[in-house]
Amino acid sequence: MAHEYSETIRQIHQLVEDGIAPGISYAIFDAHEEIKEVFGYAELTPELEKLRPRMQYDVASLTKVIGTTTLIMQLVQEGKISVEDTVQKYLPEFGDPRVKIRHLLTHTSGIEGYIPNRDELSAENLTKALLALPVSDNFNQTIKYADIGLIYLGWIIEYFYHQPVQQVIQTEVLNKLGMNYSTFNPKMNNCVPTQLHPNRGLIRGVVHDPKAYTLGEHCGSAGMFSTLPDLTKFAHSMIETGLDGLLTKATIESLQQDQTPMQGFNGRTFGWQLLQDKSDKHNILYHTGYTGTWLIIDVSTDQGFVFLSNRVHPSDNNQIYLPRRDEIISTYLAEKSK
Template identity: 35%
Template sequence: MDRIKSFLQKGVDEARFPGAHYALITKDNLITDFVGYKQLYPTKEVLSGDEIYDVASLTKVISTTTLILKLVDDNLLSLDTRLQSILGRYKHPHTTIKELLIHASGLPADVPKIRTVKSKEAVMDIIFSMDLIYEPNTKVVYSDVGFILLGKVIEKMYGMPIDEAAQKYIFNPLGMFDSGYRPEVDRVAPTEDHDDDFSKGLLKGKVHDEKSYLLEGLAGHAGLFSTVYDIGLFIQSILNDKFVLSKDMTDRLFLPQITDDSLGYKVTRTLGYLKPYEDSFAGSKSDFDNTIGHTGFTGCHMFIDKKNDIGFVLLSNAVHPKRSLNRIIGLRNELGNIIYEMKVEKK
């Protein structure tokens, strides 16, 4: 862990991000540590060790994917279920749950001009009126819109908001007691400082993503707050085949569903998750067949490598005090390589 800490401390010293918490996970161990600052503005505060972070798009895999696949496990839904059969306002009759999970639905990535939108009702009006922008299953377009719709499926099928469903079916069973959508504000590492018509002041305990902000933080694509220890428990349960999904469904998380090389490199999606690619979040030494992961805009990432019995999660508020200062992304590959080098040295 000393090598990880010194590498990340260098990132703090170079002002790439304010600070970070991280955890290295195996079947038998869950080790956490942290470097740097909780906030830089309006006053500088060092991390104390119990901070909670806005985990941004890690919400997609930790909460939304898990809850959707639990419905499939329980035979209440199938991957081929048509979205329109659950959400009647959705206008495209052939879109399936699976297409949304693998980001191949034909839907656009985002809601245009989101900072001019004024209400949660307006967000959903825009989404339900959207046209498809490509032929489904022909490529991957990473889509917040698709996961917002999956969040609405969760609300409908569970008969409760996504935060209550996640608490009942994921966080409580796994002992993730510091995870949720309504965090203890004093412990939260703040994200961006705003001074515009959309919002004003330092975001602390309120979700950074604009769409989720308008949806009152209860969304399928972003809105979860958590700690590295809690996410470490989540990862460890998968490594130990003690996850909240069946073993068969958990194993399916690692199976490639679609590959797209139109961006100049191969992007391979599984159900909800992303496979590692060259110079990506898991370094260059992870096992492709047995590794999945995800990233988050606020400066977060995680990966799970079942073959090598390694999990890792890093949480940061790299968009603090302004998103333009976020320079953590370029460190992920080298950090992944350090982790695998440590494993080789340990052997």
């Protein structure tokens, strides 16, 4: 490859050697040159199981950008919605007339609050509780990353399609892109387990995220399972063909710009986080998932980094993973720019 990624790869392997992730599947590409590896374990307990190629991971919040953001941007392209539309226009149960679709996409809505007994609520009651959440003083001022905005956007998608958002993602995004091993209903024995949960037992082939677990097919923030080849296909497609024509060139360009309502560079576009290239500061698409996943797509240079792990197995009490993840990404950004 034109770029050497030896230090990035060393740090990835160190995650498994240090017991921070049981196993890892990753791909780094420069145009059509690619380094990819699958190593370590899928499961440590109660059984020991080696990680296999093409196993399906709970990709957690990558659902937000692969599915929900793509569909919302299509609705914008088609003139069906505007990012300046109010949320109330489509979700009249929501109480604050100031919040716009732009705020949901950039995590600047300020919608937050505690929901008592959240994980014990039915889907109907959780939906009502989420729509009743107040808007804080952070509105239009601060980026506060949360699931809520993308859950709302999933319901706005349902407003137009009259189908559960996960069904729409499956038919309108995953199937159209030929992501044939990406699904919301995977086969359990091909899935990488996540947490050994005190109440749910070993979570395998079922979404880990508690809100997504309750909301089921009406959740646009998490729930997708995918494989390394499918996510690599997605990344290449985003760069080369605008997701096989699902997104226009103008939309792809808009995704590479800061779209927050505040002045200056705040590192958020529609759905995605933005990293900056170390050499010329151009913007790079980036998103992570709680379970130990990330996706980096540099449209400008035709480079990408797909990373899948089950860092919440057997326990999600794994805070050391976060600084190590950030270190790997910083090293990658330095090596890709040389």
